[in-house]
Amino acid sequence: MPTHLDLRDLTVGGATGPVLDGFSASLERGALYALVAPDMRAADAVINLVAGFARPQHGRILLDGKDLGLRGPGERGVMTVRPNLALFPHLSSLANIAFPLEQRGHDRDEIKNRIDRLTEECGITPEMLALLPEALSAEQKLRVALARALGGEPEVLLLEQPLHSLPPAARRAFLPELKRLHRQFGLTTLLATNDLAEAMAVADVISVLVDGKEAQRGKPEELFGRPANAAIARLAGPCNLVPIEIDVLDTKVMLRSAMLQTGSGDVGRDRCHLSLSSGPAQMLVRPEAVRLFLGIRRFDMLAEGAIADVMPRGGGAQIRVTIESFPPGIIADVPLPAPFPLEIGRRITLGWNRADAFLLPAN
């Protein structure tokens, strides 16, 4: 599929070093591309460059092969949803949604038709249309902001931390809605967020930007299962990074760890980061892959320790088990009810399989 939005070697300077350093990306038409940056500076910079509110020190932005460099905001076919949603506080929801349509010179009937479609697609009720933004809930405001942005008939939709104003539970609940709207309108979309889990839920491709540079790019499952480093692994959610020693051989990697009861042995090269070399390394295991060992099911790796924390989570609990040789311990998601009481201090054994582990370079 031909490239729709082409970002080439974008560089933006800052007081203490480059905010964005040579970032490039090619977005296919209709793709949802996520930029994940822990401190948001680099991702914000990309959004502002594409929206036309900043100029790069170096690099070009092409839309359908045409350079956007000389076009100002409003002339680029780009609309942005900002973290605070930036609704016009003195205008009703209806007037907010109609605003971009009016600026584009549509006649009254056309505006009405388009508003009818937008409100239906974005889940905005007729009662909401008459209200000022201050009378709307956070989620309703977000729907109005999305409708306004879509009403601008953009070729590219920029979402800068669009769920920022929602409480955490509502954010997770709104993600499928965001995905549905993207599917419905089929717009090339650039999502900037500091939440990798959020990006993984909706994006086709994700770029992780650290210190202004691209640290990793890939599909959500690649970033989750095969992160480039421990920092990216942590961005994707809670994880265990177990210190190990490895010997890299031709077809496999031999590993050993003082904290593992059993499990020293070999793993396939496909479960290792490409830059691994013999010596200290880390084994990434997600909490959901770690199980209580009850002597029935077989696991490739086992570790014994004492329960240090129990945190209820949904229908289960997340427990942290400290191990003498690894005080930070291992965290595991345990379904409830557990086969025995999860008491602090109780000694238990946790197990996981090699297929659920991924080996990373040591910090």
Added chain:
Amino acid sequence: MSANRKADSPLRGPLAGLAWVAVTAQILLFGAPLLLVLWLSLQGAPDANVALTPTAWLSVLGSPEARMALLNSLLLAGLTVLASLLLATPLAYLIGIRGKFLGRLTLAIVLMVWFFDPGMRILGWMQAFKYLALVDFVPVGLLAGFPSELIASLHAWLPMAILCLAFGFARTDRAILTAARECGATTFVLLRRILWPLNRRLVLFTAAIVFCGSIGNFLEPRLLGSGDFQQATEWLQRALESETGWPYAAVMLLLMFGLAILPLLVMLLARHRQGGAA
């Protein structure tokens, strides 16, 4: 709502100190002389000519000359308000929104204007025109009379209007402005549909300040070539200089004070009602 309204006041904004200086100057320059004249008038005096009597009220209200002078001042103040708001808005936009070099330069020029009395500024212009032999030049000649008084009034009050609006504009959420830009709004649409409505209380406040100030303008007619356009303050000057004119001057001052304070009272009443509704 109430907290927001308080925060909107220029007297609580980032340059509150400057605003308080302006208010204090208003009280000293306008309020104090008024109170002094009122006090003297209400005191009564051994000389009956100084007493503020109903006859004095009827005499002033019945005088076509006094009524015309008052109407002229009202017209001048109204036009000053309109012209100030129209001219101040783009300059306030430069200072408050665009910022950077052009905005700072505009701010510096606006502040510099206050170094001289507006009358002196106009005198300076007139002298420059004379020196350059431009006084008889038609466009300059057209400015003599009422237009020159309006220009002088604007000279006096435009900086205040610019600063008031600029403070409000500077505090407007940039994300809202960028959203409007992205929607395709031109600068004019941005001002008309976003900045003015968002800062409507400040616009009203600015209008009230300019109106209150400019209704009491004393623009020396001899400097401005406007002998046929008498302001209330000129009428007042003649009344005060006359031996028997004191009570009439006091009546005129009270009328002017009433007109000046009217927009402020209306604003306060409107805010009180809004507060009650909220």
